[in-house]
Amino acid sequence: LAINYIIYVILQLCSSTFSFLRNISESQTIHSTMKKLFDTPITITFNVTCYHNMVTTTIINKKLHVTTSRIITYSSSKDFVYYSWLDISGHFDLDKEEAIKNDKIIFIKLRLNNSYEYFDQYSILDLNVQRNQFFMENRKRDIYMDTSTTTNLPGLREFHLVKVSDKETPFFFGKCWFIFFTFIIPIAQIYKYYISKYCTVKYFDIKKVISTRYNLNDPDIKSQYMEKGPRITIHRNET
Numbered sequence: 001l002a003i004n005y006i007i008y009v010i011l012q013l014c015s016s017t018f019s020f021l022r023n024i025s026e027s028q029t030i031h032s033t034m035k036k037l038f039d040t041p042i043t044i045t046f047n048v049t050c051y052h053n054m055v056t057t058t059i060i061n062k063k064l065h066v067t068t069s070r071i072i073t074y075s076s077s078k079d080f081v082y083y084s085w086l087d088i089s090g091h092f093d094l095d096k097e098e099a100i101k102n103d104k105i106i107f108i109k110l111r112l113n114n115s116y117e118y119f120d121q122y123s124i125l126d127l128n129v130q131r132n133q134f135f136m137e138n139r140k141r142d143i144y145m146d147t148s149t150t151t152n153l154p155g156l157r158e159f160h161l162v163k164v165s166d167k168e169t170p171f172f173f174g175k176c177w178f179i180f181f182t183f184i185i186p187i188a189q190i191y192k193y194y195i196s197k198y199c200t201v202k203y204f205d206i207k208k209v210i211s212t213r214y215n216l217n218d219p220d221i222k223s224q225y226m227e228k229g230p231r232i233t234i235h236r237n238e239t
Contacts, residue, residue: 008188009182024107025160037156038089045077045149046149047147048138050144052070052144053068054070056068073141073142083211085208085211086208086222087206088208090207090228094108095236104197107165108164108201112157113204114208115205116151116207119211119216123211126213153206173195
């Protein structure tokens with residue numbers, strides 16, 4: 001019974017509902033939440049980890065045991081330097097969501113992702129040059145080296161819970177109540193149904209275009225992306 005209870009608690013604390021409740025935002029509107037992400041440039045980072053393997057041998061009960069362990073001696077990161085960027089996330093349309101028309105809906109569960117594209121082939125070339133140069137600078141620090149390229153959009157969380165209604169938040173609503181119904185009264189599954197009754201879900205990709213040699217905010221270039229520019233529609237009001 002104790003093992004089942006521990007497994008139950010772990011599963012509930014790892015659930016998406018708890019992640020949303022931990023990132024609840026009642027003070028910010030959906031417009032301010034999305035605008036902050038639209039106005040933030042994406043960060044592209046090159047990463048290296050240098051290491052060597054250490055082999056150790058031990059004799060246990062007259063048997064030889066060989067183990068290999070990784071010894072990390074150096075790790076570093078460097079951001080990709082580009083000249084300009086634009087947000088091309090497109091239309092964030094909540095009016096297409098049938099659930100938003102429901103009077104009971106007070107919050108929206110935002111499942112957000114971030115991505116980017118290159119303005120031209122020169123931008124791809126410059127990224128490869130910067131990345132390869134950084135990797136080559138660190139290649140001889142040890143015998144082996146792992147490399148990776150990661151992206152990050154500051155302020156972006158995978159799980160956002162944002163209020164989209166002027167109605168008061170229901171009483172049993174929050175991460176503290178989730179913990180209460182998980183540990184004290186173990187009915188978290190029922191409580192999750194209660195939360196979902198007041199929420200709708202929206203999946204959206206925050207997308208940027210980057211350039212290393214051209215100013216994308218130049219009117220002639222920016223006009224090419226007018227249709228892809230970020231805008232929000234909720235309750236028939238477009239911003």
